Each structure stands twice: as C-alpha cells, then as structure tokens.
Amino acid sequence: MSKSRLFHWGAVLSLVVLILLCLAWELWLAPLRPGGSWLVIKSVLLLLPLMGILRERIYTYQWSSMFILAYFAEGVMRGWADSGLAQSLAQAEAVLTVIYFCCVVLFVRERRRQLQP
Known part of the structure; x- marks a missing residue:
C-alpha cells in the first residue's frame, strides 16, 4: 500500500469515527441537555467534506484541514x-x-510529490 493510500484511509477512518462520536456524544452518551442537544448539528457539518475526501479531491483535503480546527x-x-x-x-x-x-x-504532500516530474 502506498503512503498516499495509507493517509487517505487514515483521513477517511478518522473522519467517519469523528462523525459517529459526535452523534453518539450529543444524542445519547453525554448531551448538554437530557434527550439530546442541538450540538448534534456539528455531526452533520462533518458530512460536508466526506464525499470529497472519499473521492480524494485535493481541494477538499486542503479546506477541510482548516475546517477541522474548529x-x-x-x-x-x-x-x-x-x-x-x-x-x-x-x-x-x-x-x-x-x-x-x-x-x-x-496525503496532500505525498500526492504533490507523486505529481511532480
């Protein structure tokens, strides 16, 4: 397995686990209010970069690296x-x-390295 594939699947797996963690956290495990809270919307926002990450779109990788800092x-x-x-x-x-x-x-660094002549 190439390095870029390893980093790609690491990004996919960590993003999916983060989505599931946020859902479980804000709906069942420890919501701010009993019965769930509106913070569950943060899970939905994590779906925005998911398709681009799955399709290995460099632009999605770039903007999501800043998005995830929140x-x-x-x-x-x-x-x-x-x-x-x-x-x-x-x-x-x-x-x-x-x-x-x-x-x-x-992933972005490795992909750029692969594309350079």
Whole structure:
C-alpha cells in the first residue's frame, strides 16, 4: 500500500469515527441537555467534506484541514472544562481531529510529490 493510500484511509477512518462520536456524544452518551442537544448539528457539518475526501479531491483535503480546527478547539476546550464522560469524549474528539489533520496534510504532500516530474 502506498503512503498516499495509507493517509487517505487514515483521513477517511478518522473522519467517519469523528462523525459517529459526535452523534453518539450529543444524542445519547453525554448531551448538554437530557434527550439530546442541538450540538448534534456539528455531526452533520462533518458530512460536508466526506464525499470529497472519499473521492480524494485535493481541494477538499486542503479546506477541510482548516475546517477541522474548529472541532479541535471544541475538543480541547470541553476536555478542559467538562468532567466525567463528556471530558473523555472531548479528549477523544481532539485526538481524532489531530489524526485527521495529520493524515490530510501528509496525503496532500505525498500526492504533490507523486505529481511532480
């Protein structure tokens, strides 16, 4: 398996897991309000880059590397401010965003390296 394929699947997997984590977190595991909260919309926003990532579109990789930083910031802040299960979920969110960011940046770098003569 080439490096770019490895980074591609790392980005796909971390993004899908992040979507599922955010859904479970805000609907069942530790919502801000009993019965779920409107923060579940953050999961829907993560669907925006999914198709472009699956199709290996460089432009999607580039803009999503900046887009994901908002989720990193949320994970760090809620990991610091929340307690219990919500804190653990926030820390998991921060870790997944770092994995995603690294895979995206390395994928773009590797793909550009492959395209250079």
